[in-house]
Amino acid sequence: MATVIQTDNLAVSFDGVTPVFEGLTLAIEKGEFVSLVGVSGAGKSTLLRVIADLIPAFKGSVRVDTPSDPTRRAIAMVFQAANLMPWRSVEDNITLGLEGIDVSDRLKKERVRWTLDLVGLGNYADRWPYQLSGGQQQRIGIARALAVDPDILLMDEPFGSLDAITRNALQDELLHIWKETGKSILFVTHDIEEAVYLGDRVLLLGGEPAHIINEYSIGIERTERRESEAFLRKVEKVRGGLQDAINVTLSAH
Amino acid sequence: MKPGKRYLLSAAGLAGFLLLWEGIAQSGWFEAHLLPPPSTLPVTLLSEIRLGIWQEMVWASLRHYSIGFVIGSVLGVTLGVSVALFPKVEASQAWLARVFRPIPPLAWIPFAIIWFGISETAAAFIISIGIFWINYFAAMTAVLAVDKDLIEVARAFGHRTMFALLRKVIMPGAAPGILSGIRTGLGQGWMTVVAAELFGIPGIGQRMIEASGLLASEVVVLYMFSIAFLYGVSDYIFVRIQSKVLEWQR
Numbered sequence: 283m284a285t286v287i288q289t290d291n292l293a294v295s296f297d298g299v300t301p302v303f304e305g306l307t308l309a310i311e312k313g314e315f316v317s318l319v320g321v322s323g324a325g326k327s328t329l330l331r332v333i334a335d336l337i338p339a340f341k342g343s344v345r346v347d348t349p350s351d352p353t354r355r356a357i358a359m360v361f362q363a364a365n366l367m368p369w370r371s372v373e374d375n376i377t378l379g380l381e382g383i384d385v386s387d388r389l390k391k392e393r394v395r396w397t398l399d400l401v402g403l404g405n406y407a408d409r410w411p412y413q414l415s416g417g418q419q420q421r422i423g424i425a426r427a428l429a430v431d432p433d434i435l436l437m438d439e440p441f442g443s444l445d446a447i448t449r450n451a452l453q454d455e456l457l458h459i460w461k462e463t464g465k466s467i468l469f470v471t472h473d474i475e476e477a478v479y480l481g482d483r484v485l486l487l488g489g490e491p492a493h494i495i496n497e498y499s500i501g502i503e504r505t506e507r508r509e510s511e512a513f514l515r516k517v518e519k520v521r522g523g524l525q526d527a528i529n530v531t532l533s534a535h
Numbered sequence: 536m537k538p539g540k541r542y543l544l545s546a547a548g549l550a551g552f553l554l555l556w557e558g559i560a561q562s563g564w565f566e567a568h569l570l571p572p573p574s575t576l577p578v579t580l581l582s583e584i585r586l587g588i589w590q591e592m593v594w595a596s597l598r599h600y601s602i603g604f605v606i607g608s609v610l611g612v613t614l615g616v617s618v619a620l621f622p623k624v625e626a627s628q629a630w631l632a633r634v635f636r637p638i639p640p641l642a643w644i645p646f647a648i649i650w651f652g653i654s655e656t657a658a659a660f661i662i663s664i665g666i667f668w669i670n671y672f673a674a675m676t677a678v679l680a681v682d683k684d685l686i687e688v689a690r691a692f693g694h695r696t697m698f699a700l701l702r703k704v705i706m707p708g709a710a711p712g713i714l715s716g717i718r719t720g721l722g723q724g725w726m727t728v729v730a731a732e733l734f735g736i737p738g739i740g741q742r743m744i745e746a747s748g749l750l751a752s753e754v755v756v757l758y759m760f761s762i763a764f765l766y767g768v769s770d771y772i773f774v775r776i777q778s779k780v781l782e783w784q785r
Contacts, residue, residue, distance in 0.1 A: 358692070367703075369710070382694060426692070
């Protein structure tokens with residue numbers, strides 16, 4: 283398998299002195315779905331941002347596999363709040379990432395159609411964001427990311443602010459899209475069940491300074507996941523790991 | 536309240552006011568020039584139009600107003616946006632703005648006349664000053680209030696230069712605030728236009744001072760209403776444009 287993201291001894295610091303995390307080494311394989319959970323303040327969102335080159339690395343390196351196809355981007359990000367541009371129609375929000383890369387109008391239309399169908403909002407192209415519910419806005423946020431046909435999707439607690447029913451529906455939709463498209467996904471969440479339900483692997487970020495302290499391979503068929511004994515045991519195991527990490531962090535202060 | 540009923544009540548309020556005014560003016564409690572009855576207005580308007588004065592004065596004021604409005608708005612928005620974007624620009628003008636902002640536009644009249652004479656330029660200059668400050672502050676505030684998360688989204692999707700961010704996020708995001716500043720300036724401009732002309736620059740204000748000297752108070756009232764009318768029309772047109780541009784707002 284090919285590695286699409288590789289970080290080596292990565293550190294990020296906002297003040298140039300104290301690192302948010304340090305010595306962070308991880309690799310994400312092509313087509314893999316990796317969940318990232320961790321102690322709050324350990325820099326989960328920050329990690330996504332440094333991978334997306336939105337903030338600079340303080341130490342170490344990030345290597346991201348770039349596609350040779352000029353109509354695609356290596357990485358696309360889905361944010362916690364959908365953060366659609368309110369002055370753009372749904373269609374124009376989806377094409378945001380296509381402006382500035384080499385995409386013909388015809389291909390643009392195709393991508394809009396394809397992504398809207400994928401997220402199940404085929405008839406919504408002409409709506410304004412304010413006319414959509416929170417769940418629909420988040421679907422458009424996902425469509426916007428998929429429209430650049432990225433190899434890698436970075437997702438920052440994308441379902442965190444949704445109600446339980448919508449969240450479950452979107453989780454299943456995301457799995458469906460993932461299987462359909464073969465994207466690699468790095469998914470940050472504070473919801474351990476969600477992390478275990480979605481991921482091939484769950485990475486646990488913690489420690490002082492933070493780094494990846496544990497990794498859980500899930501290895502249960504996804505169809506078996508929501509309710510099965512094995513699933514619940516796995517959730518408990520990850521929860522225990524996170525609790526230990528929190529205790530260590532607390533006792534260190 | 537239904538829109539129809541609302542219109543009806545609004546119209547009744549205005550009609551009631553005019554009737555009351557007419558009644559008091561006709562009662563003979565005041566001399567006619569102290570309170571000219573509104574019924575004299577149509578005749579006065581016709582006579583001013585026939586003399587060609589109304590058109591000339593309105594056209595002249597409209598010219599001062601438009602020039603001042605455009606210059607004040609463009610400079611105000613441009614500087615306001617730059618100040619919000621670049622800390623160095625902000626710092627270099629911070630005290631200057633503090634010194635000059637409290638000076639009312641009308642305080643510039645002496646210098647306007649010394650520099651430009653009794654001229655259209657002088658009137659436009661005075662008008663532009665008031666409009667400038669309104670737009671400067673509105674644009675600065677609007678740009679500073681643009682959602683930082685949306686800027687991050689634009690960067691994440693490949694729009695990383697200042698120019699790209701301006702085009703994709705900052706200007707559209709600041710548009711509601713900037714447009715409401717321009718609209719406030721639209722009203723402020725009509726307030727200063729008359730004051731600027733009271734000093735003899737041809738236009739509505741000059742005609743009003745001339746008429747009051749002759750105790751032709753019905754002419755003064757006519758031009759007061761003419762200003763209200765011009766403001767109403769320009770504001771109406773602007774609001775139509777504004778709601779088209781900001782169609783995306785709830």
